[in-house]
Amino acid sequence: MRLISIVSMLVFLSACSSLGVQPWERDLLAKDSMQLVPDYLDNFYDEHIYFSKEASVGGQGVGGGGCGCN
Amino acid sequence: MQLKNIKAQMTLATCTLLQIAAPSAQAEENEWDIDTAILFYNEGDSRVSAIEPAIYAGRELGDDQRIDLRLVVDVLTGATPNGAHPAPVAQTFTTPSGKDSYTVDPGDNPIDDTFRDTRVAFGADWEIGLDRLSRLTLGGNLSNEYDYQSLGLSATYARDFNDRNTTLSAAVGLSSDTIEAEGGIPSELLPMVVEGGSMNREGADEDKTITDFMIGITQVISRNTIMQLNLSLGTTDGYQNDPFKIVTVVDPATGLPATGAASAFFDTSTTGNLPYVYERRPDTRDRTVLYFKTVHHLDEDVINFSYRFYDDDWEITSHTFDLRYRYELKDSYLQPHIRFYAQDAAEFYTHNLQLGTDVDPTSGAVSANYASNDYRLAESETLTLGLKYGIPLGNDSELSFRGEFISQTVDDGSVPAGEETPDLDAIILQVNYSLVW
Numbered sequence: 273m274r275l276i277s278i279v280s281m282l283v284f285l286s287a288c289s290s291l292g293v294q295p296w297e298r299d300l301l302a303k304d305s306m307q308l309v310p311d312y313l314d315n316f317y318d319e320h321i322y323f324s325k326e327a328s329v330g331g332q333g334v335g336g337g338g339c340g341c342n
Numbered sequence: 343m344q345l346k347n348i349k350a351q352m353t354l355a356t357c358t359l360l361q362i363a364a365p366s367a368q369a370e371e372n373e374w375d376i377d378t379a380i381l382f383y384n385e386g387d388s389r390v391s392a393i394e395p396a397i398y399a400g401r402e403l404g405d406d407q408r409i410d411l412r413l414v415v416d417v418l419t420g421a422t423p424n425g426a427h428p429a430p431v432a433q434t435f436t437t438p439s440g441k442d443s444y445t446v447d448p449g450d451n452p453i454d455d456t457f458r459d460t461r462v463a464f465g466a467d468w469e470i471g472l473d474r475l476s477r478l479t480l481g482g483n484l485s486n487e488y489d490y491q492s493l494g495l496s497a498t499y500a501r502d503f504n505d506r507n508t509t510l511s512a513a514v515g516l517s518s519d520t521i522e523a524e525g526g527i528p529s530e531l532l533p534m535v536v537e538g539g540s541m542n543r544e545g546a547d548e549d550k551t552i553t554d555f556m557i558g559i560t561q562v563i564s565r566n567t568i569m570q571l572n573l574s575l576g577t578t579d580g581y582q583n584d585p586f587k588i589v590t591v592v593d594p595a596t597g598l599p600a601t602g603a604a605s606a607f608f609d610t611s612t613t614g615n616l617p618y619v620y621e622r623r624p625d626t627r628d629r630t631v632l633y634f635k636t637v638h639h640l641d642e643d644v645i646n647f648s649y650r651f652y653d654d655d656w657e658i659t660s661h662t663f664d665l666r667y668r669y670e671l672k673d674s675y676l677q678p679h680i681r682f683y684a685q686d687a688a689e690f691y692t693h694n695l696q697l698g699t700d701v702d703p704t705s706g707a708v709s710a711n712y713a714s715n716d717y718r719l720a721e722s723e724t725l726t727l728g729l730k731y732g733i734p735l736g737n738d739s740e741l742s743f744r745g746e747f748i749s750q751t752v753d754d755g756s757v758p759a760g761e762e763t764p765d766l767d768a769i770i771l772q773v774n775y776s777l778v779w
Binding site: 291292293294295297298299300301303305306307308310311312313314316317320321322325326327328329330331332333334335338339340341 | 377378379381383394396398412414416459461463481483485487489490492493494495496498504505506507508513514515516517519521552554555556560561562563564565566568570572574576629631632633635637639644646650652654656658660662668675683685688718719722724730742744748750766770772774
């Protein structure tokens, strides 16, 4: 599993150099709704709720606050 | 305008690496981005209710630095499953304090209604620009509740490449948690005892340490598409039981919780032992998480999709799909949301322990190393359907309303009818107000 993940990431990375936009083409990307996490507190609540109801955690980042709910 | 775009882009690339990612920077220097919300959460069947007010505030500090702060309060009331399964007979349990008891009717889900807690959590992230293309973010989290404390620290390094179209990141997080269980830490795999008896307890508190490493890439694909891929490896060391969860010991001759007729050890009138033992989980847990997200801009609307693959050495594998579609109206927007989650059971998850094969009728010794009937470790599926309505108020503020319905079903495997783990339904109602100050 870990090997597959690392290989996937390397393939993804090698393809990156041909992708992207010029600085003047970032108008849509700069919009609030185009951010990877457009709704900060919605994401905050959801992470907390599902952490307390399911066995899985993480993925988006590290250092989330601990909780006795799980 | 160009500078602002780049700033927003950099924020997007950096902050999404954090579990609680910062929103896009819209405020100018010396102005705070503020987001406030209150959430109401309610489970059916007299289970958990929660009210959670939260506030986020972030601002530029100058010299390529930024700070983001957050504070949330959880006020929880209601009842939580104690781990025993529903049975055709009335079941009596002792509260965690050992000073009281409660009885559950035949066929009802055993839930402990003494559950009540208030949690306060504070977090801060400090982003420091190292040079034109790289930055470091240091984060801290502090959380305190009646019986649980957590202190977490994190560091994330991010660097842009390819005309800032590619961002590579590496992060490490460390958390130290302490649990002080009501009435003391129950002795693993030993029985619950009748109220007022000598409880099976060992010590007042336990600790665990959570360590996470992550590498990630964020890539601008085109003018209207961005993608992110993260790989996380994490390990948890230390006490991972839920101290209040028990497992029913069943007499195979009757299919009911064991009694003195089949086991001298569980003859409650002479030994005080109830036919339930406190759960035990391994004290290490290693996990691998792969997370993919993409955001795509249509003519007007925006699609936000993510997929998470999770795998750990408790043999839990899960898949999470999350899709939000922002549908632009004239002066507002609607955002339907669907989330689907499915997980396998932990290898030590068990609906019950059988007298004779799993538990010695005379000594009460449990032959398995680990056992838990916590529904969160069972094979399960969760479906969430939600809708959000947002109204921008001028350039810098927004009011929004969100409602979600969560439905969770647990697959116990083959168990007698009426003894299955009940499904869980919950609703979320949330109001947000954001502004620049």
